[in-house]
Amino acid sequence: MSTLSPTSGLKLILGSGSPRRLELLAQIGVTPSEVRPPDVDEDPRKGELPREYVNRIASDKAAAIACAEDEVVLCADTTVAMGRRIMGKPEGEAEAAEFLYALSGRRHRVITAVAVKRGTQVWQKDVVTTVSMKRLSNPEVNSYLASGDWKGKAGGYAIQGPAGAFIPWINGSFTGVVGLPLAETAGLLTAAGYPLYGA
Numbered sequence: 001m002s003t004l005s006p007t008s009g010l011k012l013i014l015g016s017g018s019p020r021r022l023e024l025l026a027q028i029g030v031t032p033s034e035v036r037p038p039d040v041d042e043d044p045r046k047g048e049l050p051r052e053y054v055n056r057i058a059s060d061k062a063a064a065i066a067c068a069e070d071e072v073v074l075c076a077d078t079t080v081a082m083g084r085r086i087m088g089k090p091e092g093e094a095e096a097a098e099f100l101y102a103l104s105g106r107r108h109r110v111i112t113a114v115a116v117k118r119g120t121q122v123w124q125k126d127v128v129t130t131v132s133m134k135r136l137s138n139p140e141v142n143s144y145l146a147s148g149d150w151k152g153k154a155g156g157y158a159i160q161g162p163a164g165a166f167i168p169w170i171n172g173s174f175t176g177v178v179g180l181p182l183a184e185t186a187g188l189l190t191a192a193g194y195p196l197y198g199a
Contacts, residue, residue, distance in 0.1 A: 010071070012033055013036050013067060013072065014032035015061050015075035016035070016061075016074075020158075020160070020178055032074070033071075038065050039064065040061050041060075044088075050079055051081075057113070058076055058114060058115040061076075061115065062075045063117075073118075074114070075117075076115070078110065078112040079110075080108055080110055081109045081111055082102060087099050089151075089154055090150060090153075093150075096150040096151075099157075100150075100156055103155065104136040106132075106133065108155070109128055110128075111129075112127050112180065113125070114184060116192045117192075118192040127181040129173050131159070131170045144163060158178070
């Protein structure tokens with residue numbers, strides 16, 4: 001991966017409307033100059049595997065955002081994968097319940113792909129984390145559904161919310177499960193010449 005030397009005056013454009021991604025960037029001292037969520041079709045293609053899918057969507061998001069010479073664009077996409085099945089954002093409470101019961105008592109993968117664009121160059125990486133969900137009781141599922149925390153979350157849950165009590169074990173990146181793997185994101189931003197750590 002080639003690295004451009006850090007250039008002061010570069011503006012970071014976050015290509016995501018996710019408040020969680022904003023919060024995660026703040027953890028490493030990064031505040032985007034602007035938030036520009038792209039409008040892309042996020043439907044999986046027939047036979048598309050989860051890892052291919054998130055990489056394609058992250059790439060499509062980055063491609064959909066026009067950027068000036070002094071702008072670096074950061075986009076990401078997260079999905080929950082049960083085997084070959086892609087579990088995106090549930091369309092309603094019934095689908096969220098279906099996802100939770102499917103994940104209950106089993107391990108699944110959370111895959112987040114990150115794409116950073118500067119000019120015509122794109123740096124991209126995906127992070128796969130294995131997550132174990134405990135066996136859920138009906139009251140646990142119903143209480144979680146009633147909280148509304150599942151809305152807009154891949155797989156119908158968020159590890160950083162009340163559903164954190166359902167997750168006894170993960171192997172990989174916690175911030176990747178939340179929606180933006182910070183170690184890898186910092187590496188991509190540095191490669192694109194975006195100054196981190198006071199550079």
